[in-house]
Amino acid sequence: MAKYKTLGLMVVLFSGLALATGAQKKPGPQPAQEPSLPGKVQPASAEQNKAVARRVFDDLFTRGRYDQIDQIYARDCTVHFGSRTLGLNEAIAEGKGWRSAAPDLVMTADQMSVNGDMVIISWSARGTHTGQGHGLKPTGKRISMRGNSRFRVVNGKIVEAWNEEYRPELYRQLGVNKTVGQLYDMSQDFLLAMNRIFSSKDAAAASVHSSR
Numbered sequence: 001m002a003k004y005k006t007l008g009l010m011v012v013l014f015s016g017l018a019l020a021t022g023a024q025k026k027p028g029p030q031p032a033q034e035p036s037l038p039g040k041v042q043p044a045s046a047e048q049n050k051a052v053a054r055r056v057f058d059d060l061f062t063r064g065r066y067d068q069i070d071q072i073y074a075r076d077c078t079v080h081f082g083s084r085t086l087g088l089n090e091a092i093a094e095g096k097g098w099r100s101a102a103p104d105l106v107m108t109a110d111q112m113s114v115n116g117d118m119v120i121i122s123w124s125a126r127g128t129h130t131g132q133g134h135g136l137k138p139t140g141k142r143i144s145m146r147g148n149s150r151f152r153v154v155n156g157k158i159v160e161a162w163n164e165e166y167r168p169e170l171y172r173q174l175g176v177n178k179t180v181g182q183l184y185d186m187s188q189d190f191l192l193a194m195n196r197i198f199s200s201k202d203a204a205a206a207s208v209h210s211s212r
Contacts, residue, residue, distance in 0.1 A: 046114040049153040053119040054109050056151070056158070061107040061125070064099055066092070074157045082165025091161075098170075101133025102143055119151045129174055139174050 055072050059065040069092060079091035086094070099105050105127035113120045125145045130138050150162040171181035 044117075044153065044156060048156065049114055049117065049119050050112050052153050052156060052158060053112070053121060053151040056149075056161075057107040057109045057121075057123060061095065061099065061105060066096070072158060074154070074159045077158055078160050080160075080162045081167075082163075084165065097134040099133070100131050101136060101138075102127030102129055103131045104128050105143075117153055119153060121149050121151070123147055123149060136174065136176070141174055143170065143173055145169060145173070 052072060055068065059068045059072070069088075073088055075088060077088045079086045079088065081091075105125065107123055107125045109121045109123050111122040123146065125143065125147075127143045129136075129141050129143060132138065145166065147164045147166060149164075151158045152160045167181065168178075171178070
């Protein structure tokens with residue numbers, strides 16, 4: 001009889017140990033994961049944002065790969081040059097004009113830093129004014145400039161950019177008279193304003209027509 005009591009006690013003891021071990025291995029409740037919502041801003045690493053901003057200089061200005069624009073910029077991106085503010089298409093047209101004026105243009109991102117979603121770049125540019133662009137006759141003069149730009153990158157694309165106003169220094173290097181340069185800038189700004197007005201009217205007319 002004592003033998004059976006001892007055997008029963010051992011069974012109870014080992015059963016208790018097995019249950020205790022299973023309780024330790026059983027995972028506790030897992031915290032609920034936040035669902036991925038459409039349109040939510042996805043965080044990117046500093047290196048990813050740098051890579052996007054660098055493409056402005058490598059792919060667009062230096063190589064002229066304008067087919068890459070939609071991979072680099074959001075379509076509603078705003079671009080600032082000093083006190084001037086342009087839409088993306090306007091800024092691209094301005095950049096294309098200067099690249100036509102200096103077909104060998106090379107722009108280099110010399111120093112890059114990141115602060116949150118902002119990429120800050122110190123850049124240099126060099127080229128030769130041998131082509132037609134922005135209504136200026138080729139002078140054959142070398143261009144060498146430095147400047148700073150900031151790019152706000154969201155979801156892998158640039159949504160806003162800030163640049164120093166570069167035109168006065170560029171005109172100086174090309175030997176363009178200061179007064180002539182100012183008159184040219186005024187005429188370009190006037191044409192830009194007129195283009196915006198007529199574009200707005202065309203868009204409004206198209207909207208009215210489509211609603212009928």
